[in-house]
Amino acid sequence: MSFSEHPDCPAALALAEQLADVARRIARRYFRMSVEVARKADGTPVTLADRGIEEQMRALIRAAFPSHAIRGEEYPSEGSGELTWVLDPIDGTKSFISGYPLFGSLIALAEGSRAVLGVIEAPALEERWVGVEGRRTLFNGVPAQTSRCRDLARAILYTTTAETFEGAERTRFEALGARCALRRFGGDCYLFGMLASGHCDLVVEAKLKPHDFMALIPVIEGAGGRITDWHGAALDLSSDGRVIAAATEELWRESVEVLSAG
């Protein structure tokens, strides 16, 4: 049974939209407002916006579904059970703190370790992609469809920065890039929204955490694309963070061949 037939689906979907509204409102309030930047233990930046959004999201989830578990980027995991909300209040915090409008907020619902609902919300652009297992992905309420590109030589490839890839990862990424029509940079989760809407054909990333990629899965799959790890295996809460998303089965197969070589 796909999640679209689950009895909780309508309420979960309504909640997910409400969480995205929270992210849009708070992120827009702080964006380009010289918000103070703190450093987490791992050196990555965090702002009042990240924390404020995740706090409000958690409060809304607890109120609507007290039995659901929650894991997010900024606070410890809470609860346990079959259904888990996976939250990234600001994906692309480095963009956010430098006034770059292509950051997003990611909301996923996992059944077991499988993502069944995902939202990519882009507050600065007021754009939103909503994906549910078993349904067509919507972009601002309108059905989204990946491109029909089947040929690497015609493909537009995006990644946030090639600096993410180290050692053999870098070599494989460069090999893939060399075979594509265009290589472009910058954008974090927004790039996966662009892919779902048919604007670009491939997105490759590494070092993503579950809160960075779980929401992308229902969005990409519901738009007709494929998204897996670099070896072609399904993504779940225990994946290694290397992600390839492709507009078509053919493009995905060719890309996995290059990214998993050597």
Next chain:
Amino acid sequence: MSFSEHPDCPAALALAEQLADVARRIARRYFRMSVEVARKADGTPVTLADRGIEEQMRALIRAAFPSHAIRGEEYPSEGSGELTWVLDPIDGTKSFISGYPLFGSLIALAEGSRAVLGVIEAPALEERWVGVEGRRTLFNGVPAQTSRCRDLARAILYTTTAETFEGAERTRFEALGARCALRRFGGDCYLFGMLASGHCDLVVEAKLKPHDFMALIPVIEGAGGRITDWHGAALDLSSDGRVIAAATEELWRESVEVLSAG
């Protein structure tokens, strides 16, 4: 005498805004509409939007200032004289054709070979920076100011893609990047708007043509920043296309030292 005191300044400024309105209208009509992409002799992409915008801009300039010269990206130069309009109908055509919202339209007016008026128009985001020699740069009608960052170690550096830099250029860019707090990618002319508004602190590019950089000069200088070539020399119609823009004099001096070394 700065151009702000030139008798033609008010009419030139009104025309520049009108040209930016044309760019916004036409670019938004074609953006994400699967517009057909042709290849120019040098292999770079061009669309109906690029050509349509430049044609309408030229018609408006001819009507308002028949004595002014025009040079643009898509058509041969026309006219001669002390004042020349320098046009890039779509800066970031590769972004435009891949549905990436950070492309722009660039409008400059040069007196001799010196840029005295510049507009960065970002159609997808409905954002516009207007700079005039001798006046404060405006962002959507509100005064813009670069950041006060004076220290490379705290600076946020942007470039469109590191792949632009070849050989020694790449080495120097990497040396500068290694000293900055953050290196980020993607954005073309939009990055210079972000710099003028104080969101990032440094933008470095190479291989820019006069139509890519002339409009940036009055915008950056009127916001309190510095913009020159990599050796610290003023940019004009004959510059080599390597551009550094910095939020402050101190940051600019440190960056030029790194970029001109070796």
